[in-house]
Amino acid sequence: MCFASALVLMTALTNPFPSPGAPAMRLSRFFLPILRETPKEAEIVSHRLMLRAGMIRQQSAGIYSWLPLGKIVLSKIEQIVREEQNRSGAIELLMPTIQSAELWRESGRYDAYGKEMLRIEDRHEREMLYGPTNEEMVTDIFRSAVRSYRDLPLNLYHIQWKFRDEVRPRFGVMRGREFLMKDAYSFDIDRERAREAYNRMFVAYLRTFDRLGLKAIPMRADTGPIGGDLSHEFIILASTGESAVFCSKDILDLPIPPDDVDFRGDLSPIVTAWTTPYAATDEMHDAAAFEALPEDKRVSARGIEVGHIFYFGTKYSGPMGANVAGPDGVEQPVHMGSYGIGVSRLMGAIIEASHDEAGIIWPESVAPFAVGLINLKTGDQKTDSVCDGLYERLTNAGVAVLFDDVDGRAGAKFATMDLIGLPWQLVVGPKGLERGEVELKRRATGERLTLSVDAAVNRLMAG
RNA sequence: CGGGGCGUAGCGCAGCCUGGUAGCGCAUCUGGUUUGGGACCAGAGGGUCGCAAGUUCGAAUCUUGCCGCCCCGACCA
Numbered sequence: 433m434c435f436a437s438a439l440v441l442m443t444a445l446t447n448p449f450p451s452p453g454a455p456a457m458r459l460s461r462f463f464l465p466i467l468r469e470t471p472k473e474a475e476i477v478s479h480r481l482m483l484r485a486g487m488i489r490q491q492s493a494g495i496y497s498w499l500p501l502g503k504i505v506l507s508k509i510e511q512i513v514r515e516e517q518n519r520s521g522a523i524e525l526l527m528p529t530i531q532s533a534e535l536w537r538e539s540g541r542y543d544a545y546g547k548e549m550l551r552i553e554d555r556h557e558r559e560m561l562y563g564p565t566n567e568e569m570v571t572d573i574f575r576s577a578v579r580s581y582r583d584l585p586l587n588l589y590h591i592q593w594k595f596r597d598e599v600r601p602r603f604g605v606m607r608g609r610e611f612l613m614k615d616a617y618s619f620d621i622d623r624e625r626a627r628e629a630y631n632r633m634f635v636a637y638l639r640t641f642d643r644l645g646l647k648a649i650p651m652r653a654d655t656g657p658i659g660g661d662l663s664h665e666f667i668i669l670a671s672t673g674e675s676a677v678f679c680s681k682d683i684l685d686l687p688i689p690p691d692d693v694d695f696r697g698d699l700s701p702i703v704t705a706w707t708t709p710y711a712a713t714d715e716m717h718d719a720a721a722f723e724a725l726p727e728d729k730r731v732s733a734r735g736i737e738v739g740h741i742f743y744f745g746t747k748y749s750g751p752m753g754a755n756v757a758g759p760d761g762v763e764q765p766v767h768m769g770s771y772g773i774g775v776s777r778l779m780g781a782i783i784e785a786s787h788d789e790a791g792i793i794w795p796e797s798v799a800p801f802a803v804g805l806i807n808l809k810t811g812d813q814k815t816d817s818v819c820d821g822l823y824e825r826l827t828n829a830g831v832a833v834l835f836d837d838v839d840g841r842a843g844a845k846f847a848t849m850d851l852i853g854l855p856w857q858l859v860v861g862p863k864g865l866e867r868g869e870v871e872l873k874r875r876a877t878g879e880r881l882t883l884s885v886d887a888a889v890n891r892l893m894a895g
Numbered sequence: 896c897g898g899g900g901c902g903u904a905g906c907g908c909a910g911c912c913u914g915g916u917a918g919c920g921c922a923u924c925u926g927g928u929u930u931g932g933g934a935c936c937a938g939a940g941g942g943u944c945g946c947a948a949g950u951u952c953g954a955a956u957c958u959u960g961c962c963g964c965c966c967c968g969a970c971c972a
Contacts, residue, residue: 468921468933469907473965493964547896548971565972599896599970606972613972665972740972774972808931843932850932861931871931 455801456827459836463500466848476672478783479604481792485852494601494609501852502779504800506612509778510591512643512797513614520636520695522587522616527569529593533559535568538752548596562595567748567770570617574766575754581621584756584766585629589616591775603674606736606780616771621758626743626767630662631699633741633771635689637666638706641738642688644778645795646785648738649683651711655742662743662769665713670784673734678722679711681729736781743769792853793876796895801834803892804854806846808861810839818870818885819860829893850875858888
């Protein structure tokens with residue numbers, strides 16, 4: 433054993449937060465305030481489970497602290513969103529949460545935006561606001577630097593907290609007042625180029641939601657005064673969804689664009705394929721068109737909006753003077769679109785779509801840990817040493833482990849693991865060890881495998 | 896913003912109608928017995944009863960005002 437790996441080993445044994453290998457945590461050192469009973473304010477299942485699993489704590493109506501388990505998942509969702517934005521060619525920046533009213537006066541929205549905008553005054557009595565969105569600000573950044581069509585296309589995005597003072601926040605993080613959102617803004621020389629930018633986001637969204645373990649369906653949305661067909665809501669199907677949705681079964685079977693999809697090429701065939709089958713929320717529902725589908729193709733379900741993409745042309749660039757020179761030397765307002773994903777809302781949406789009586793069932797891509805290692809009898813020398821060995825081996829092998837090393841009863845341990853929904857549970861107890869066996873349980877199916885210690889490690893390393 | 900409801904220990908609740916110095920379950924702590932799907936026994940700690948004013952000898956309880964939170968609706972990522 434070389435010095436470096438000996439160091440790694442020692443670190444894993446002595447440090448509760450070993451830096452090498454995968455994220456790992458001993459329950460005895462973690463902060464996981466599980467609730468056995470459901471707080472009465474939580475009406476829908478995702479809210480109940482997030483509170484019970486110690487992921488969030490409400491601080492005020494529609495405003496939440498993200499406790500460690502929730503924070504881990506939030507970061508994982510955020511990272512997948514980020515990776516797919518980057519893949520599509522969007523560029524990340526970070527704009528502030530507090531904005532000045534001045535900018536919003538330029539677009540005319542300071543007065544148009546209703547009470548949903550949280551208005552603040554600073555010590556100099558300047559009018560400020562907590563941003564509900566960032567069109568004005570990103571347009572200001574753009575106009576300060578870009579003068580020519582040669583700098584286009586450009587898509588700038590950030591992942592930042594927003595605040596909308598909803599009249600009635602509800603459903604936990606699904607409809608909070610403070611929420612984490614990815615918002616991207618595209619800049620193009622004309623409508624045709626803007627459509628290409630739109631298509632890139634469309635494809636990026638298909639990939640993003642698929643990676644999050646969700647079946648998201650793009651549905652035509654109202655474009656308001658802009659008109660046209662360039663606005664879609666991405667809806668995930670969940671029995672507890674907030675609104676009724678209707679679609680053709682065909683759309684559920686469409687292939688997700690692969691990770692090597694060429695974002696510089698023509699994406700319109702993909703977008704066309706995904707926008708051809710019938711799919712609509714109840715607001716845009718065309719009962720006649722839906723009834724025209726063969727009966728066995730009709731899907732009538734409930735859905736949650738997790739993303740929205742929108743082309744709005746020169747709505748902000750016009751009044752704010754965000755112009756670029758075209759090839760002909762003539763300055764013209766830039767064509768823009770905006771593209772949102774509700775990152776914090778997604779956590780609720782994922783749970784709505786993936787849970788059972790006992791608790792959450794995380795898709796592997798966003799699970800806070802891959803496996804929960806359960807020591808059924810702490811203090812038993814053999815069990816302790818096998819668990820310690822497993823914890824270290826799995827961590828060094830890149831498998832994220834939450835190790836329940838606390839002295840407690842088996843039933844409570846199982847119930848906690850089921851509640852927090854890690855994809856795998858690795859159960860180690862003296863009875864099994866007498867036969868050299870441990871038990872590996874898959875959370876999603878309840879399927880249990882009785883394996884040797886080595887076989888269990890291999891199985892988990894295989895993913 | 897219209898309608899309804901609730902604030903009593905960390906969580907879930909009783910007590911309020913009929914005023915008399917606060918209680919139950921879970922959780923927590925101590926000791927013991929237990930130990931493979933949310934154990935048992937014994938003991939202990941923990942509450943300005945949302946806030947304020949009023950009525951009263953006395954208010955969790957009655958009155959008024961305020962604050963907070965939830966649900967339904969309208970609205971929205």
